[in-house]
Amino acid sequence: MFLAIAGTMKSHRDTGQPLHSEVTIPSDPVEARRVQDAIEDDLRAHHFTDHDIFGIKLALEEALVNAIKHGNQLDRSKRVFVSYHVSMERFEIQISDEGVGFDPTDVPDPTAVENLERPCGRGLMLMRHYMTEVAFNARGNGVTMSKLRNGKK
Secondary structure (H helix, E strand, O other), X not given: OEEEEEOOOOOOOOOOOOEEEEEEEXXXXXXXXXXXXXXXXXXXXXXXXXXXXXXXXXXXXHHHHHHHXXXXXXXXXXXXXXXXXXXXXXXXXXXXXXXXXXXXXXOOOOOOHHHOOOOOOHHHHHHHHHOOEEEEOOOOOEEEEEEEOOOXX
């Protein structure tokens, strides 16, 4: 079932049925938390494991924080667009913001000795670690991530 609701999350959670949902939120961490909670409910309804849900939640939080903080500069008048699909086999999400974008290849490696004390890059590293696929759009203001269920990388 396809749902498009601006600012609120509402979903059709028939266990086993594929679900597609879209939401637009202001650049507000409270609204991002609502999105995360709804997605977690949908993942549980589709019997994703606790391990998979943990990784997805971590990657999702990083992507949403990046969109709100870095992309939209915490400007509540700017929006974050979220579209996701959950099935029994796979979770896929697209998150984009209204920012100018960035080049993910320019983000320093957070595991390099010279960057260990720097806060940048850790979120991207976690997203890439926990999700099966992570890809950015050409402008750098949108990310698509997917996760195959049952611990498959």
